Amino acid sequence: MVESKQKRSAPAVNAPSAEELAALRPTLITGGKRPGDVTRDICEPMDRKPTALWWAAFSVSLAALIAGTIAVTYQIAFGIGTWGLNRTVGWAFDITNFVFWVGIGHAGTLISAVLFLFRQKWRTSVNRSAEAMTLFAVMCAGLFPVIHMGRPWLAFWMGPYPNTRGSLWVNFKSPLLWDVFAISTYLLISAVFWYIGLIPDLATIRDRSKPGIRQRIASIFSLGWNGSARTWHRYETVYMLLAGLATPLVFSVHTIVSMDFATAVIPGWHTTIFPPYFVAGAIFSGLAMVLTLMIIARKVMQLENYITIVHIESMCKLMLSMGSLVGLAYGTEFFMAAYSGNPYEQFVFLNRALGPFSWAYWTMVSCNVLIPQVLWFRPLRRNVAVVFVICIIINIGMWFERFVIIVTSLHRDFLPSSWAHYTPTTIEIITFIGSFGLFFTCFLLFCRVAPVIAMAEIKGVLKNPPRSKAPQESAKGDAV
Amino acid sequence: MTGPPEEHSCLLATFDHEEDLLAATSEVHRLGHPIVDVFTPYAVHGLDRAMGLRPSRLTWVCFVFGMAGGLGMLWFEHWVSALAWAIDVGGKPWNSLPSNVPVAFEAAVLLAGFASVFALFWVARLFPGKKYRPVIERVTDDRFVLVIDQADSQFDASQAEALLKPFNLVDLEERVLSTGGTS
Numbered sequence: 001m002v003e004s005k006q007k008r009s010a011p012a013v014n015a016p017s018a019e020e021l022a023a024l025r026p027t028l029i030t031g032g033k034r035p036g037d038v039t040r041d042i043c044e045p046m047d048r049k050p051t052a053l054w055w056a057a058f059s060v061s062l063a064a065l066i067a068g069t070i071a072v073t074y075q076i077a078f079g080i081g082t083w084g085l086n087r088t089v090g091w092a093f094d095i096t097n098f099v100f101w102v103g104i105g106h107a108g109t110l111i112s113a114v115l116f117l118f119r120q121k122w123r124t125s126v127n128r129s130a131e132a133m134t135l136f137a138v139m140c141a142g143l144f145p146v147i148h149m150g151r152p153w154l155a156f157w158m159g160p161y162p163n164t165r166g167s168l169w170v171n172f173k174s175p176l177l178w179d180v181f182a183i184s185t186y187l188l189i190s191a192v193f194w195y196i197g198l199i200p201d202l203a204t205i206r207d208r209s210k211p212g213i214r215q216r217i218a219s220i221f222s223l224g225w226n227g228s229a230r231t232w233h234r235y236e237t238v239y240m241l242l243a244g245l246a247t248p249l250v251f252s253v254h255t256i257v258s259m260d261f262a263t264a265v266i267p268g269w270h271t272t273i274f275p276p277y278f279v280a281g282a283i284f285s286g287l288a289m290v291l292t293l294m295i296i297a298r299k300v301m302q303l304e305n306y307i308t309i310v311h312i313e314s315m316c317k318l319m320l321s322m323g324s325l326v327g328l329a330y331g332t333e334f335f336m337a338a339y340s341g342n343p344y345e346q347f348v349f350l351n352r353a354l355g356p357f358s359w360a361y362w363t364m365v366s367c368n369v370l371i372p373q374v375l376w377f378r379p380l381r382r383n384v385a386v387v388f389v390i391c392i393i394i395n396i397g398m399w400f401e402r403f404v405i406i407v408t409s410l411h412r413d414f415l416p417s418s419w420a421h422y423t424p425t426t427i428e429i430i431t432f433i434g435s436f437g438l439f440f441t442c443f444l445l446f447c448r449v450a451p452v453i454a455m456a457e458i459k460g461v462l463k464n465p466p467r468s469k470a471p472q473e474s475a476k477g478d479a480v
Numbered sequence: 481m482t483g484p485p486e487e488h489s490c491l492l493a494t495f496d497h498e499e500d501l502l503a504a505t506s507e508v509h510r511l512g513h514p515i516v517d518v519f520t521p522y523a524v525h526g527l528d529r530a531m532g533l534r535p536s537r538l539t540w541v542c543f544v545f546g547m548a549g550g551l552g553m554l555w556f557e558h559w560v561s562a563l564a565w566a567i568d569v570g571g572k573p574w575n576s577l578p579s580n581v582p583v584a585f586e587a588a589v590l591l592a593g594f595a596s597v598f599a600l601f602w603v604a605r606l607f608p609g610k611k612y613r614p615v616i617e618r619v620t621d622d623r624f625v626l627v628i629d630q631a632d633s634q635f636d637a638s639q640a641e642a643l644l645k646p647f648n649l650v651d652l653e654e655r656v657l658s659t660g661g662t663s
Contacts, residue, residue: 035622169560178582185586224610229518231604237536459522
């Protein structure tokens with residue numbers, strides 16, 4: 001663009017050339033790739049037969065999914081009395097898992113929408129898989145409240161539709177209903193965002209595949225995309241609109257999830273800090289999960305030139321800032337409890353740190369606040385093995401955060417006579433493992449059938465790709 | 481945009497570098513030769529200005545449907561909670577505006593998002609099963625094609641070649657294309 005402006009106003013002095021501007025940008029994709037190389041590098045793993053490692057991972061995931069399906073069938077058949085819940089602790093493992101998975105989903109939208117609006121070009125290497133991860137995580141999340149209903153075949157009662165019961169409508173004043181709308185909107189918009197991003201890449205696959213089933217499928221789903229600049233122009237507008245819509249959406253979804261708790265009167269839940277605290281925690285856990293997956297993918301699929309150490313470091317910085325926000329929220333909660341003068345509130349927080357679930361609380365603090373502090377050090381941020389271990393630790397810590405919030409607040413509230421303990425049953429644990437099975441089965445299938453990196457976006461951020469052949473004329477200015 | 485397809489004699493100039501295409505397109509546009517379209521493997525920034533395209537009006541679709549979704553849902557929530565079957569929930573007012581906001585917001589986002597995407601499919605004529613022939617083979621891989629209408633410009637292949645060669649022209653081809661339905 002700079003170049004063309006120069007041509008119009010011929011004697012442009014001191015205006016930087018496109019090459020000079022490009023030199024200022026950091027190199028995102030290494031290895032001197034040209035657009036054609038990108039197509040080949042990303043598409044070739046799909047042409048090959050799956051590796052033994054892929055089959056091993058897929059078998060384990062599928063086994064976990066099957067075990068989970070059996071557990072879910074069992075609890076639907078016999079009722080949720082098969083869980084360890086009691087009259088005091090009425091929400092525990094399942095809602096913990098629900099919040100855990102929704103939270104993981106948030107990083108996908110953060111990377112695809114929020115970082116898009118902030119013009120963070122490094123997002124192009126990770127946005128496709130982060131969006132896929134969002135979709136699968138939200139699917140896993142949605143399962144838990146549905147199972148918790150006890151009669152999941154009546155889940156459609158949550159929809160506001162004219163019915164033979166009155167019509168008796170849904171209660172729009174309930175945050176649980178807001179959640180239904182928030183999660184379904186989030187799932188649908190994430191799916192659309194992901195699909196829109198896939199269309200140009202599906203067209204690339206259609207054009208490079210030999211006639212056959214893959215080409216036919218790519219042809220149907222690429223909707224006749226031909227790369228026309230007029231279509232690109234509109235496409236970019238819609239992509240920007242979707243990013244603009246998804247940004248407040250991602251904040252609203254976890255805000256509403258936090259209101260499931262914050263609008264209750266239970267000490268430990270009834271706080272105004274919950275929405276920002278939950279959103280920060282969600283993005284924190286999601287980034288840890290994206291990074292876990294990306295570190296595996298770059299190794300297994302040889303994508304080191306696309307997901308470079310710069311990408312990993314950028315994500316570590318984001319993770320560190322989100323982790324610090326989460327740490328601040330932990331501190332603020334304690335301060336507010338002390339400052340409120342409310343004995344119930346004060347008791348709940350002392351009970352968290354020193355009571356029967358203190359092991360869970362201190363696991364949470366160590367995993368989410370203490371250990372991630374090593375990310376302040378550049379050599380450690382750039383050490384893939386260290387980052388991988390920290391990501392796993394954060395994932396564990398963030399699961400415990402939800403467990404601590406839900407179970408420790410419920411198990412001892414106002415009346416000591418109703419205090420109780422909670423232990424999960426095998427069924428609950430297998431269901432949780434099953435949700436990991438669902439997540440990884442979907443993700444591994446996605447790696448096989450769709451390009452894991454957004455080719456059309458990566459090609460746009462290549463820095464000065466080398467020309468395929470020598471220029472025919474050296475001076476471009478001759479024509480002017 | 482929706483006129484009947486017309487046969488046009490066109491020049492297809494192929495480039496293999498984004499910057500060559502950008503410079504060539506702005507030059508062709510500056511000289512006033514009608515550009516039928518440009519085909520690129522990815523969104524080239526600045527190409528809309530180089531081609532002289534106006535900003536897309538799809539933002540209006542997003543705005544109108546977002547408003548319709550939000551206001552429509554607010555009205556529906558009011559009708560459900562205060563008119564059709566009013567239920568006292570914890571002594572809150574029947575038509576409690578703050579508690580109606582979250583769902584109305586979600587409805588606004590959902591409708592605005594879906595409407596924008598379907599409007600894009602509509603105006604860009606993207607649909608499953610659309611008949612498709614790539615303008616050149618590698619256009620969704622790594623080639624950039626500038627399509628210039630020859631019909632009403634005094635412009636032949638040799639002139640075009642002289643004009644575009646300094647921009648590292650890779651290939652120049654004359655072809656009859658049916659336009660009209662393509663934009």
